[in-house]
Amino acid sequence: MSVFSFYIFDRHTECIYSKRFAASNNAPPPRGAAGGGIQNGDVPASLRKASKDLDETKLIFGTIFSLRRMARQLGGADDQFLSYRTGEYKLHYFETPTQLKLVMLTSPNVGNMRTVLHQIWATLFVEYVVKSPLAPAEHTGGKGVANELFEGGLERFMEAVFRPQQ
Template sequence: MTINSLYIFDRHCICVYYQDWHRTRRPKPAAEGGLLPGVSQAVSPGTSAGPSSGFDSPRNTLASSSGTVVAINEHTNPQLSIPMAPTGVTSTGLAFDEEAKLVYGVVLSLRNMIKKISGRDEQFTSYRTSSYKLHLFETPSGYKFVMLTDQKSEMMRSVLKQIYLVGFLEFVVRNPLIKMDSREQGIDNDNFRSAVDRYVRGLPNYN
């Protein structure tokens, strides 16, 4: 199982957090003014396109135009000893703020389509193409956790839910320094990023 990247969007459709693990093609830094501060240092405006740490090592995101939708009916930084990203990383040619909009657009479009076709009790939880699989978990407050993996991975909704319950609630919601729904600042902080990284790397099939 290859886990590529994690995006978190708030209820205003704004990307407030980004983290990746196995990307061979990274996005360009966001355009000036195109990304909130506090989302990810790896993709902030002015960030170097050189190799980064394991936290920030961007893999291919939306690379296929065809796929199948799977719907399931379900009611700054201290120095950290993290492996460096692999060499030979190339660019997608797309700025991160544009990439985030595309990811959210896919989620919104497919979710709306499923509700119209199958009814409101049916939930969009994953989408698979020939090269990647997108997984979605939405919190009661409207935050959307989106993870991209290889196309053969199992359902990751439980993983996203655990990231929400263990990391997000503890280091974001209960953090007095984080302004939720501010529309001015992301939710990135060292404790949350470290907790997510440890959990993801500790998954049985992580590679």
């Protein structure tokens, strides 16, 4: 169980927050000892190749945008897709009625993270970003999102969720 990265997209389709997580302490032992590839922690090869973060967020947005549309076309206007899984990773998705989109990439064996994403939004984003008098109402260019409280809260929260289970 480990988390690779986390993204927030706003209603203007812009990525207003992204965070990559270093390999957590419960990550499996690095394959191939001190090989060059492991400084990125447990990030799968498919993600490591993405040359720029920008391209990656665009790619992720494109994916969820299309998947979301497909889910609606097949399952009705209220349908939402929740996650998809590949051999290397699992993408979890949560959208608020205000079209804020929360995306999390984890290892494929992780269970349903919908409640976790909901909690991140309700207890961290709303409390520390939306209610922050210093943050603008629209976070163009991610302005005001990555403040200390949100950042710290997110780290602690993720740590608690992905703590090694003995």
